[in-house]
Amino acid sequence: MNLRQLEVFQAVMQTGNMSAAGRLIRITPSAVSKTIAHAELQLGYLLFSRVRGTLVPTPEAQALFAASSQIHRQLDELRHTALNLRQPEGGLVRIAAIPSVTHAFLPAVLEQHALRAPRVQIEVRTLHQDQIAQALLTRAVDVGLGFYPHPHPQVHSEILVSGPLFIAITREIWQRAVRVNRSDPLSFLANTPMIPLLGDDPMRPHMAELARQLGVHQELGIQVQTSQLALELVKRGMGWTMVEFLTASNLDAATMAAVPVRDLPPIPFYAYHATRWPPDRQAARLLASLPGLLDRALARPHAQPAQPAE
Secondary structure, eight states: OOHHHHHHHHHHHHHSSHHHHHHHHTSOHHHHHHHHHHHHHHHTSOSEEEETTEEEEOHHHHHHHHHHHHHHHHHHHHHHHHHHHHOTTOEEEEEEEOHHHHHHTHHHHHHHHHHHOTTEEEEEEEOOHHHHHHHHHTTSOSEEEEESOOOOTTEEEEEEEEEOEEEEEEHHHHHHHHHHOTTOGGGGGGGSOBOOBOTTSTTHHHHHHHHHHHTOOOBOSOOBSSHHHHHHHHHTTSOBEEEEHHHHTTSOTTTEEEEEOTTSOOEEEEEEEETTSOOOHHHHHHHHHHHHHHHHHHHSOOOOOOOOOO
16 A cells, blocks of 8 residues: 555545545545555455445455554655755644633734734644643644643643732622622632632632632532633623633623732743643744743733722
8 A cells, every 4th residue: 555545545534435535635436436446456355345335444444543553643754844844934734722822812812913924834732631642642742831830741731921810700709799898808708719720720729729828618519621721601690610820811801800919939831842742843933932922921911800889
């Protein structure tokens, strides 16, 4: 099986039909069909059969797919490297970021990048913290972005900036808290449900410590995986949650309050890469631009806690 046949075979296995495979690798469905037929002739066995109009991989195809997937990934990486070496101002940078970073910070990064290096392509994947290591180690992405140092021994973590944690709550509830106890409005949250993140989220220990300090008596009976979903519940007046400085800087000041948590240490924001594969020239240039953008994000006014009218 030659490399072209391998590429076509992988495309058919990934998409499930000849037409979709052709669109994926930009050739006609008839060219896909002919390439698969030639591969089957050379191999001496069928790779696919049709069952009621559906393309079904044979057991041989399943075994071949598993054995050739790593080779296919390496070919993709070779193309990526070749593209970045072809012209000094062009190339491709692939980023993985956790959801809160994707929504709160990356739009500004992509806007600046489009102005500074329009010939460098960017691919962005939204992944959870525990998925970033696999993406880096399989070379599906070049760099990752997230909070906290990554625990994987083969992932290098480099701190970019640190910023405060915030309580996110509706302005209405916060105004009520200030009216009840102007000198210590946070004490009001002891009787306001906390919307927790799932137990393996790195933010969870900070939330638990804050809840302990405030003497929180109840958690909402719902645990969620992302800060975005927690914020949607907060907006509905169901309680409060904790967010980092990037998310806090993007809250709607008309409806939300971001209350800084002064008794907890600041949260670090990191860039990650596989230890064996440091960022190439284009990825390094992009990373070098992040601290300045992060400093601007920290300097932006947050949804300030509201004071009630006298």
